[in-house]
Amino acid sequence: MKVLEVKGIQKNFGSLRVLKGIDFDLERGEALAIIGSSGSGKTTLLRCLNFLESPDQGTISVNGKTIFDASERLSLKSDEIRHNRLYFGLVFQNFNLFPQYTTLQNVTLAPQLLAKEREDYKGNRAAIFKELELNARDILAQMGLTDKLDFYPHQLSGGQQQRVAIARALALSPDILCFDEPTSALDPELTGEVLKVISSLAEKRTTMIIVTHEMQFAREVSDRVIFMDDGVIVEQGAPEQVFGNPREERTRQFLARYSG
Amino acid sequence: MDIAVIFQRLTESFVINIELFGMTLLFGLPLGLVIAFGSMSKWQPFEWLPGKLKRPDGKRWKKIISILVGAIAKWRPISWLTKIIVWIVRGTPLMLQVVIIFYVPSIIAVSKGLPSPWGSGRLLATGIAFIINYACYFSEIYRGGIESIHGGQNEAGQVLGMTRSQIFFKVTLLQVVKRIVPPMGNEIITLIKDTSLARIIANKEIIMMAQEYSAKGLIWPLFSTALFFLVFVGILTLALNWSERRLSYFR
Numbered sequence: 284m285k286v287l288e289v290k291g292i293q294k295n296f297g298s299l300r301v302l303k304g305i306d307f308d309l310e311r312g313e314a315l316a317i318i319g320s321s322g323s324g325k326t327t328l329l330r331c332l333n334f335l336e337s338p339d340q341g342t343i344s345v346n347g348k349t350i351f352d353a354s355e356r357l358s359l360k361s362d363e364i365r366h367n368r369l370y371f372g373l374v375f376q377n378f379n380l381f382p383q384y385t386t387l388q389n390v391t392l393a394p395q396l397l398a399k400e401r402e403d404y405k406g407n408r409a410a411i412f413k414e415l416e417l418n419a420r421d422i423l424a425q426m427g428l429t430d431k432l433d434f435y436p437h438q439l440s441g442g443q444q445q446r447v448a449i450a451r452a453l454a455l456s457p458d459i460l461c462f463d464e465p466t467s468a469l470d471p472e473l474t475g476e477v478l479k480v481i482s483s484l485a486e487k488r489t490t491m492i493i494v495t496h497e498m499q500f501a502r503e504v505s506d507r508v509i510f511m512d513d514g515v516i517v518e519q520g521a522p523e524q525v526f527g528n529p530r531e532e533r534t535r536q537f538l539a540r541y542s543g
Numbered sequence: 544m545d546i547a548v549i550f551q552r553l554t555e556s557f558v559i560n561i562e563l564f565g566m567t568l569l570f571g572l573p574l575g576l577v578i579a580f581g582s583m584s585k586w587q588p589f590e591w592l593p594g595k596l597k598r599p600d601g602k603r604w605k606k607i608i609s610i611l612v613g614a615i616a617k618w619r620p621i622s623w624l625t626k627i628i629v630w631i632v633r634g635t636p637l638m639l640q641v642v643i644i645f646y647v648p649s650i651i652a653v654s655k656g657l658p659s660p661w662g663s664g665r666l667l668a669t670g671i672a673f674i675i676n677y678a679c680y681f682s683e684i685y686r687g688g689i690e691s692i693h694g695g696q697n698e699a700g701q702v703l704g705m706t707r708s709q710i711f712f713k714v715t716l717l718q719v720v721k722r723i724v725p726p727m728g729n730e731i732i733t734l735i736k737d738t739s740l741a742r743i744i745a746n747k748e749i750i751m752m753a754q755e756y757s758a759k760g761l762i763w764p765l766f767s768t769a770l771f772f773l774v775f776v777g778i779l780t781l782a783l784n785w786s787e788r789r790l791s792y793f794r
């Protein structure tokens with residue numbers, strides 16, 4: 284079964300048509316790279332998946348269950364939207380870590396708040412929190428941040444901050460982890476450490492959607508590539524095909540600008 | 544007259560200044576937050592209007608009508624009303640507000656043959672005027688603080704499945720507090736000196752007390768009131784510096 288099915292997503296900002304009907308799906312364990320020029324709607328698409336924007340048309344289904352349908356969106360309660368968000372994780376371009384919390388606290392905050400909704404929360408608080416903390420430490424270790432647990436975000440480099448942000452998203456075990464240009468706010472010498480972490484997630488078959496301008500990285504890490512232009516998917520396929528032998532003229536022009 | 548006695552009298556009357564100060568902060572700080580949320584309210588009860596107001600013959604409305612309908616649709620009544628209140632309160636002298644809050648209910652009551660609602664509670668009337676006045680200034684500081692927090696903080700919280708109130712209390716609030724300590728400190732320092740306005744309706748605060756000595760030809764007690772304010776502001780400044788230091792662990 285597909286872990287994600289997106290059908291006919293359209294999104295307008297006033298009279299500006301930003302997404303003009305986006306269809307794609309995702310298998311569990313698949314890494315999907317989305318490339319495309321600036322303003323083609325990549326960020327808007329990720330924001331729609333994470334319910335930060337509400338599409339005007341289309342449906343989103345996760346594990347076969349429709350979690351968004353534009354034709355009945357007004358009936359969704361804010362609590363339902365909040366829970367639907369948890370199918371997705373989102374790593375922002377500029378990290379958006381919480382400055383007043385340490386690395387460890389940034390990662391445990393949301394899981395702790397969500398644990399309050401568990402039926403066994405009362406009476407088991409200490410044990411649950413312990414477990415959440417162990418999980419957070421484990422994920423942070425995978426991100427290579429064991430010696431930074433008690434640092435505040437402003438004490439970390441950009442690359443370290445972004446790795447904390449990835450850990451924070453992973454701690455909620457999303458079905459699909461989305462990245463919006465995770466390295467474009469970083470100095471060139473720091474992009475490598477973040478890309479390495481994302482590659483290692485891909486090796487562990489984490490289901491991911493990665494919006495990126497790092498073409499080489501997209502080619503290496505992804506199982507499938509989508510090229511977007513002007514609010515539509517122009518071409519999608521295996522990375523060797525899209526990068527090595529693009530079918531569409533627009534894809535070729537776009538890639539030519541990067542290899543130039 | 545005995546210096547010690549005069550200082551004791553002045554100290555006793557300074558208690559009134561401090562009471563007014565404490566009252567204003569205790570109620571004005573939370574009220575200011577409520578007013579800030581009011582002025583940031585995005586509620587648009589007539590948002591649906593343009594959609595429903597299509598002409599039956601399918602033609603367009605006259606320009607003036609569509610502009611008017613558009614304006615009504617964008618109208619945010621709560622925000623609008625709070626902003627008008629804040630404008631009035633910040634746009635008129637505090638001294639006048641004290642007088643109005645004290646005399647208007649009394650005049651109405653007396654004209655109906657009732658006793659003044661304030662009775663001997665002059666300080667309470669003064670306090671209410673101060674609370675409303677200062678809450679309006681505080682509200683603008685809160686609003687500035689809240690709006691200066693990057694929208695990404697809010698979105699990060701949302702994406703992590705937090706509720707709106709969790710995002711406010713666990714993510715935004717402390718960042719807001721950190722940013723508003725310096726401007727709030729300014730307001731609070733102004734407040735202690737403003738409390739001597741209370742003498743306009745005969746609250747026997749420190750300056751009024753000192754003026755009673757001036758009237759008798761003794762001028763130094765009036766000058767010495769400066770000491771009381773200086774010491775108080777000195778302590779406030781230390782407390783404000785301390786809280787800034789306490790919040791300096793993050794950026």
Ligand SMILES: Nc1ncnc2c1ncn2[C@@H]1O[C@H](COP(=O)(O)OP(=O)(O)OP(=O)(O)O)[C@@H](O)[C@H]1O
Nearest residue numbers: 296299301319320321322323324325326327328464
């Ligand atoms: N909230 C908004 N209001 C109005 N227009 C918006 C809004 N968000 C995005 N847009 C517009 O939508 C279009 C697509 O933006 P989007 O951010 O999705 O592009 P992108 O593919 O992520 O570009 P980039 O590679 O520069 O990040 C742009 O023209 C942008 O100006």
Ligand SMILES: [Mg+2]
Nearest residue numbers: 325326327463
């Ligand atoms: Mg973008």
